Amino acid sequence: MEEARIYTISVYTENTVGLLNRISGIFVKRHINIESINVSGSEIDDVKRFVIVVRTTEKWVNNIVGQIEKQIDVIKAYYHNDEETIFLETALFKIASHLLFDERQIQNIIKDSHSEIVTVSRDFFVISKSGRREEIENLYEELKPYGIMQFVRSGRVSVSKSQMEISSLLKEFVH
Known part of the structure; x- marks a missing residue:
């Protein structure tokens, strides 16, 4: 059985009322507690970044990220373990x-x-x-x-050690 670990989920979104409620509902349905959450601006103008910390298995965090990405106002979501983030x-x-x-x-x-x-x-x-x-x-x-x-x-603030392709992804939508 896979061991639960700490994961940091980064969610890039449009700034939409009610999105936090929908995202938190994804965790509630799976009985996964959010250890911390921080919402701020991101490196991209008019795009918000949620940093959500959870203790779960990689299987579950992968499933959660997939569910989060299905939300209309979510641009992209990533997850990393503690060794992959600062x-x-x-x-x-x-x-x-x-x-x-x-x-x-x-x-x-x-x-x-x-x-x-x-x-x-x-x-x-x-x-x-x-x-x-x-x-x-x-x-x-x-x-x-x-x-x-x-x-x-505060909740956790983090950056990934590896590059997240969010900026180039957004450029494709703009052009």
């Missing part, structure tokens, strides 16, 4: 300001984790950390004993 997540941590001065260890944690302080106010300061999920989770665990007022983490 990826990051970003997190923000809101911490009580007095800890920055009262707990010297906090400064060491920030420095050692290659994080940065993005704002400081009388009541709180905010740390930003970009990196792999494990790095962010490690920072979370180190800061947790001091009290985290708020925490948020």
